[in-house]
Amino acid sequence: xxxxxxxxxxxxxxxxxxxxxxxxxxxxxxxxxxxxxxxxxxxxxxxxxxxxxxxxxxxxxxxxxxxxxxxxxxxxxxxxxxxxxxxxxxxxxxxxxxxxxxxxxxxxxxxxxxxxxxxxxxxxxxxxxxxxxxxxxxxxxxxxxxxxxxxxxxxxxxxxxxxxxxxxxxxxxxxxxxxxxxxxxxxxxxxxxxxxxxxxxxxxxx
Numbered sequence: 001x002x003x004x005x006x007x008x009x010x011x012x013x014x015x016x017x018x019x020x021x022x023x024x025x026x027x028x029x030x031x032x033x034x035x036x037x038x039x040x041x042x043x044x045x046x047x048x049x050x051x052x053x054x055x056x057x058x059x060x061x062x063x064x065x066x067x068x069x070x071x072x073x074x075x076x077x078x079x080x081x082x083x084x085x086x087x088x089x090x091x092x093x094x095x096x097x098x099x100x101x102x103x104x105x106x107x108x109x110x111x112x113x114x115x116x117x118x119x120x121x122x123x124x125x126x127x128x129x130x131x132x133x134x135x136x137x138x139x140x141x142x143x144x145x146x147x148x149x150x151x152x153x154x155x156x157x158x159x160x161x162x163x164x165x166x167x168x169x170x171x172x173x174x175x176x177x178x179x180x181x182x183x184x185x186x187x188x189x190x191x192x193x194x195x196x197x198x199x200x201x202x203x204x205x206x
Contacts, residue, residue, distance in 0.1 A: 078119035
């Protein structure tokens with residue numbers, strides 16, 4: 001496989017793009033960024049310095065990934081989804097002097113394997129979005145999202161659970177007896193048949 005970079009994109013020679021990466025119109029990829037095999041970056045996406053992106057991610061138009069963000073394999077980011085990296089941003093010091101690039105504290109954020117972030121969602125820094133979690137479009141996420149959790153709103157609240165295939169899981173999908181071995185109970189997806197162990201926080205909102 002080879003890397004495709006649209007002529008209008010700006011990719012730093014100090015960024016690392018793995019095989020099969022496709023970078024479309026007006027994308028900017030900064031120095032030190034690493035993008036894994038088979039990723040697609042849609043028009044106008046921005047990948048800041050040092051951002052780490054795993055393999056087979058789909059980063060749609062206008063997504064902003066700022067320094068301190070780690071994106072694991074298989075993550076989907078919908079159009080205009082945005083991350084942040086400073087919990088107390090200021091343009092100036094109290095005396096009016098302008099702040100420079102080194103005058104803020106990066107707070108890391110992690111989007112775990114298979115997670116999906118809906119269009120226009122905002123991910124406030126310092127949180128972890130769990131494996132195969134789903135963030136509804138337009139949500140503002142201010143706290144950790146558990147594995148397989150479905151969150152929505154501003155601020156985003158945990159409202160349900162999703163299968164790795166994307167379908168919503170219901171209370172009737174849960175087999176409590178399969179947790180008798182000390183592990184978490186298993187939910188079986190009616191759509192695809194996948195069995196998923198759900199944590200207590202997610203089970204509580206089914």
